[in-house]
Amino acid sequence: MHKTKTVQEPLRNFAKVKEIIEKYGTERSALIPVLQAIQGEFRYLPQEMLSFVATAMGIPQAEVFGVATFYAQFSTQPKGKHIVQVCDGTACHVRGASDIIKKFKKDLQIPEGKTTTDDLYVTLETVSCLGACALAPAVVVDGKVYGNVNFEDVARIIVTMKESDDE
Amino acid sequence: MTHQYMEVNNKKVEITGNEKNILEVVRNMGIEIPTFCYHSELSVYGACRMCMVEDERGNLVASCSLKPQAGMKIKTHTKKIMDTRRMILELLLANHHQDCTTCEKSGNCKLQELAVNMGVKKVRFKPRKPWQDIDTSSASIVRDPNKCILCGDCVRMCSEVQGVGVLGFINRGPNINVVPAFDKPIADVDCVNCGQCVSICPTGALTIKDDTLKVWEALSDPKKKVVVQIAPAVRVAIGEEFNHTEGSNYLYKSVAALKMMGADYVFDTSFSADLTVVEEATEFLNRVVKGEKLPQFTSCCPGWVTYAEKNCPDLLSNLSSCKSPQQMFGAVFKKFFAKKMNIPTEDMYVVSVMPCTAKKFEAERPEMSTDSYQDVDAVITTVELARMIRKMGIKFEELEPASLDMPFGFSSGAGVIFGTSGGVAEAALRYAVEKLSGETLNEVNFREVRGLEGLKEATFNIHGKDIKLAVVSGLANTQQLIEKIRKKEVSYDFVEVMACPGGCIGGGGQPVPNTSETRVLRSKGLYDIDAKSTVKKAQNNPTIEKLYDEWLKTPNSDEAHYALHTHYGHKKRIGGMEIKDEAKENANEKIVISVCVGTNCYLKGSYDVLQELIGLAREHGIEDKVEFKGTFCLENCSNGPSIKVSDDLHKYGVQKEETQKFFNNVVLPRVK
Incomplete structure (x- = not known):
């Protein structure tokens, strides 16, 4: 879409x-x-x-x-319009962050070995600890934090992100 | 004042408070602490952790970055220290391509030496990343990232001493690497090939490009007449490769070795240095008479020439047009000597033995040719010659000296001191003073320009005229001097520049350690040879006189200009970049206007020109018909800001105030 x-x-x-x-x-x-x-x-x-x-x-x-x-904050590669950051720090990792990352990768159609879609629409990053361990696994999309993310949440987060394009 | 003491290995040591660090105190006591990243001539970095010592509380501290204080108690070789050191070495070796047997640096490698000394018998760890490609793009330097131990010596050498800053760290943590800007090949960045990074690299990560194979091939080719020239600075350094005293003259042993290898003729570059003196000093005197293009900068140093081409386009016309002695030698031999000896030019193979890595680059330059033959066919450094001698199985110690071939084996003392900072200026003075005053010069020693300081200045009153000289070595020092000249804070008539600290004697192709201590001895060696030479002035070299009689007629004649002079051009600092300022789809139908925003044009306000042009295009409603691009260096720097319309370079550039005129006269008529 x-x-x-x-x-x-x-x-x-x-x-x-x-x-x-x-x-x-x-x-x-x-x-x-x-x-x-x-x-x-x-x-x-x-x-x-x-x-x-x-x-x-x-x-x-x-x-x-x-x-x-x-610095991790700088990128020398073009980044997508939207940035999805999934925390893979210790707490998030043990609560299944790796699967969340896989799910995002699949749903956002990020090519293998890359972090950004070819049309520069979205970039998926893994970060080490957002300091929101109580909400593990945590995800940040364009600055907005989502906590206790599960598979169903991933789909919803992506829809919200796409809806923001129309605003 | 009361005496202050600290304790090293339970021994009381007096400290003056002037010591830079504990390392210095310990080394002064005759105890050696190993280091990779500490060099007294560079800033303290504290990365390699080899120099750790143990304090009273059992903590390990880096002695290079700790100031000695009264009452301190440290130990230098406890078990804890030795174990840690060995562990660090083992970890370094794990990520190091351990192909020591085939490594250029083997035998001279600090990592290898320390691993042996610390008793590292086995490396228990596996390398953590796949091996990377070796960068062989440069004519002078080979970079093997797989051997880098990240000590940062080359990074600091290049930016602190040379002021160029070609190499830098990228990424961090386990992904850290030392690479040229944007991870480009060395040949595509602002490297000047001086080789100081190679000199200071403790491992085989940065090495001199090996050209000995080319030389062996020529030596074994029966058709080729191999003519070898040996530069002044080589003779006082090659002995170090064979554990001889620094600074002693090993020219004649080197000649004997080269003859054993099969060289047909062996000559001295000091001879062509004499020729350079006559040509360059004559050029200088002409400029003084005309009062133009002053100060005259020397052009014998290829590192400096490349630096000037990339960074000082405004000063290029001030450079002497003379080729360097190496290139003059090649030109004389291929154009004159070959004919005289009835050797076809294509069969003559000129090899030069140089203290310098940039000479390899210089010899390959297309400008450095005469009648479509490259003046010099192969350049090997002092270190490479030593390697050839060892390969040949020659016992250097027992070698009987041999004499240089005639007639070009004769040179004056002036030609010999070319190898040290101040030498070119002194040699030129010995010529210029005599010519200006018309009297024989008896006191030939100009001690004011001697010594290894980075910058030396002197004024000589010659026949009622003040001649102001500056002698500078090391490119960072040069950069500062040029800034002052540009700001008109200082003015000179003659400026001698050598890219390496101390001049050629401290070149990137010289044996290591290439420190200020060894440079002092090498420099003294050259002045000793000069002192002992019977002919001290270039103009009194009978071979030079003969050369002018038989071929060149007079200094700076047309013949001399054709064979011995050259020209320099602006070079871009970084390869292959073009920026579209406004991305539009139907680019093909548009007129493309490229405005250079490289260093020099940027400083001259090219950016404002670009903005104004874009604004004008908008005003005239032709934005869809023209496409503006910012480019990096159109190699037309002295006339900048440079502008290219479609494929035509607007030769004289467009100054800010001319933008409107340029737009009306050049851009508008093209837009249909």
Whole structure:
């Protein structure tokens, strides 16, 4: 069903990046906030943008790439419009998180070996502990937390997520 | 002041408070603590955990990152420490491709050495990830990620000492790796091939690209006449490979070894260095007279040349147009000597023995050819020559020295000191002062430019004219100097640049350890040779005089320009990237306007030009007919901001204030 909705890769707009750099400055310490803002804009960190940031801030490209790959919050691969995070920390794991992950993978039609659908509609991530162990297994979709998730919930969560497209 | 003491292995030691860390205190006592990631010339990183010592409470602390304090009590070799060290080594070895027998670094590998010393007999752990591909893209450096122990020495060397920052850590935890930017091959990033990373790498993760096979092949080919040149800095370092004293001259033993291998002629690169002095100093004097393109930067160092091409397009015309001595040598032999000796050029095979990894890259450059023949066919480093000597089974210690071949075996002291920081400047001064004053120069030693400091400055009053010189080595130092020159905080007439700290004697192809201590001895070795030489000025080298009489006529003549000079061009720092600014579907029918947003164009305001053009296109309602792209480096940096309309590069660039004019004159007429 969601395949009919094509999501375009965000336009790579340099004006935005320049604006971001102007806002945070070119001190080394500004690198992480700059990358966060760029990711907020483009949902991931395109290589060209990292190269641009390195040039503009006078930091070696290898170092900028290093920072971008060090933190789990940054992604150098395009991410989907929706982000589903399933917790696979200890508590969630023992309450069956692995099966929940499998179910999401199947229902969202995520290709084997990938985390994002080819049409960039949704990204499925596993995270280690959301700090909501009492609600294990826990799932976060676009920032909204669902607790005690079972198989039936997975289907319902996906429907809610798709409905949000129409809003 | 009261004396302060700490205790090491129950022994009282006086501390001055000036020691950098406990490691230094312990090493000063004559106790060796192993390290991978600690180098006195780099910042303290504290990653390898080899240097751990035990404190009073039985805790293990890294001695490289702990300041000594009065009253401290530490032990350096307790059972606990030894066991931990061995365990760490075992874990490092588990993820290390243990093909020691076929590894370039074998015998010189710190990991191997420590594993033997610590008694690691068996590695109980399995590697945790599949082996990765080896990066052989570079002409100079081979990177084998499977041998990396993540000490970060290369990362710090490249960014702290060389200011380039090619390598960096990516990912974290078990997935951490040391790679060039965006995990691209080394040849596609801003690497200048200086090889300092190879010099400092404790394992075989970064090695010099081996070109000895090419040389063996040529040596065994009966048709080929193999002509070998040996660079100045090689002779004072090769002895270290055979446990001889650093800095002693092993030129003539090297000649004997090369002759045994079957080389037809062996000459000295110092001879072509003399030629470079005459050409480069003449070029300099012409510039001084005309008052243009000053300061003149030297161009003998291929690491620096590549750096300038990638980062300083505004200064490229200030570089001397002279080829480096290595390339001049090749040109002289292929163009002049071959004819004289009746050797067909295609049968002449020029091998150079260099202290430098970047020379391999330089020899392959298309600009470095004369009459469609590459000037130099193969470049091997000091370390590679030593390996060939061992392979041949030559007992270097017992070798009878042999003399260089004539006539090009003769060189002046000026040509020899080319191998150390300050040497090129001094050699040029010995020529320029004499030419400017018209009098014979008797005091040839210009001590002001000697020494291994990163930056040396001097002003010489020659015949009423002040000539200001700067001598810089290490690219990070160079970067700082260039910034000052750009900001007009300083001004010079002549700037000598060598990419490696201390100059060629500290090159990436030299034996390890390549530290400041060994560099001092090697440098002294070269100045000793100069002091003993009968001819100290390049212009007094009779072979050089003959060369001008028989072939080149005068310095900087047309003949000299054809064979001995070259040109440099802008190079992009990172390969293969193009960005669509506005993605539209029917791109084929549009006029594509690419605006360069590479470093130099960006700094010149190319981004504003791009934005203004997009705005103008919108104003004129032609947004669907033009497509704007930001590209990385169109290799037209000095005329930036560069713009390409469809496939035509707008050669003179478009300044910010010319954007409107460019739009009206170039873009609008194209839109039907």
